[in-house]
Amino acid sequence: MSGLRTLQGTCRSLADDLLAATAAEACAIGYAHFDPITESWVLAEASPVDQSAYVSRTSTSVCLHPAVLVDIANRARAKRLSPVMIHTHPHAAGRPVFSLIDDAGEKEMKAFFDRRAPQARPLAMVIGPQGLSARRLGLQTPVDVWEVGTGLTLLSDEAGGFQEGDLRHDRQIRAFGRDGQQMIARLKILVVGAGGTGSATVQQLAYLGAENVTIVDPDSVEATNLNRLIGATAADIGTPKVDVARRAILAVNPKAAVQGIVGDIIDGPVAGLIGGFDFIFLCTDSHASRAVVGQAAYQYLVPTIDLGVSLTVADGLVSHMTGRVQMLAPGLPCLTCTGALNGEQIRREMLTPTQRAADPYVLGAHVPQPAVVSINSTVASLAITMFLGAVTAMPAQSRFQYYDGVRGTVRPTAAAQRCGCIVCSPSGALGHGPSWPLPVRPAGAHHV
Incomplete structure (x- = not known):
């Protein structure tokens, strides 16, 4: 609960x-x-x-x-x-x-x-x-x-303290205190997406001492994932990504409560679980899943950190290496306010396979994008540090950052909430919980 x-x-x-x-x-x-x-x-x-x-x-x-x-x-x-x-x-x-x-x-x-x-x-x-x-x-x-x-x-703390003799987390307790360590351990954390940024995020959560983690991802490991899926080996090809992520956490902390859900967060039964979590890491490049979780963050008051990575290649050369980390919570602008969502892409991702095949505006197959483990890990680290600033005494104040790998810079950025936003304003979904519907995929449309 x-x-x-x-x-x-x-x-x-x-x-x-x-x-x-x-x-x-x-x-x-x-x-x-x-x-x-x-x-x-x-x-x-x-x-x-x-x-x-x-x-x-x-x-x-x-x-x-x-x-x-x-x-x-x-x-x-x-x-x-x-x-x-x-x-x-x-x-x-x-x-x-x-x-x-x-x-x-x-x-x-x-x-x-x-x-x-x-x-x-x-x-x-x-x-x-x-x-x-x-x-x-x-x-x-x-x-x-x-x-x-x-x-x-x-605001109401019923939990007991950490054992004085626990040396595993001693160095970070010196950084953000025993109360901060206790908070990390008690949070129910949801990681949406167990791919490049998701696997890096899960690994760092395990070392931080997170003890209750759920990972959601519909996909299995493919050979092309092995360059960036932390913890995966060639023997894992065909294995659900959530199983690899679960194994990575348990290898660090065998006592952790870790659940893997092979499913898509844009499907109603899976999205319906969001309200039971205390913090979410949104580690997917799907605009539809970001729309669902992004609204749920405000609707159910579940703080969420959205991670995004982009590598642009032109004429065989990398022209841009960028990342963005944005916290979604009351008082902060949502993904709609910051222009991070593509409405047409959301529509396409919500289609059933039959609808997608018949849609004249969906042309060709999905083209895999460039991906490098170091960029994913950099952005995941920024997200984890932002998380520490939100739940512990760690003085990490930024809630919206851009990473530029070409210039080697991390830049905090400011954005404003749009008046009357349907997602993050009091006149929209903010604080409505289950009394409002989430923009989930129609029943019967399955992930492929």
Whole structure:
């Protein structure tokens, strides 16, 4: 379970409002989109209740009018949302914990919501001066709360620390701290594409200490892949690329939880898994897959790093060696805003084999592009460093970079979000979770 995702600043702002100038407990109501496939939530909104909503308030308890709960249940049922019942423990030291009073009150609320909004999966959250905790309402099952923006922060930390005697990661712990190492280990990471950049990314994640990695790729190893597919040998020809990637991770960390999915991310059943991950590396040159994952990054609040490599050859000579690394997350421009997607190419890649054969605008076979392992590895390293800047104390601030192999430069670049963008703006897919469809390939169209 990936927990509850919130836009950067939402919980902190709410905590400031609720804890300001009062010694009594205070309440807020949130509503979240629940994804039953991945059992995760995306917070749609949250705000403090009006003063008239309270029956009573003390420093250790708070009670809302029954009519308020009726309104919450009615809205949750009508909008197919899950309530998030939020209150404060203003005198808590450290991360707050739920009290026995909370336990009793939640049982009654859960029974009420089960009757009035049975489709909902309500949550409870308690906020204190030094942190917050969340759980399934009435079930006492802890739920992680993530803040997603230019970085990824775990606001509720239920995980244990690393062993003091763990020397494997000692040198990098000295760089970004034990908390950073713990974050890398607990993240559920999805790598889309196990080819050139994907295999290099997977290798570096393994050495960093990532312990929960899923790799998605529809293809098997071919002889022409062996010049750049890290970890592959001639004996792997015909083997799914995800199996090679899985083997590479387990060779470094046999205890890691690694899953390989032989499938295409643009197909609905595979794309439907995206909401269950905490971070994504998008390592594919397919415009269709980048469109699907790129929208999901904002829709489900799953920060994603897109990697791209291009070698241009003219008259037998290399004229350009370029790479791009772009983080996709709330507050940052999407691939549509930066002009990185080709609509016609997306259309072609979404066609079934029969449709593709009949389409007068699809001419000839796919022409393999030049690829060199060193360029792929350079771009993968830039992406991994960007990832470290987003999830640890590593001061890597750039979220959009261009690599020029001819000039030997790495250049950070700035881009703006387009007003009203259908992908990354509040009026588009941002934060809508499973309530919006993803632009997946029509059912029955299979990868070839």
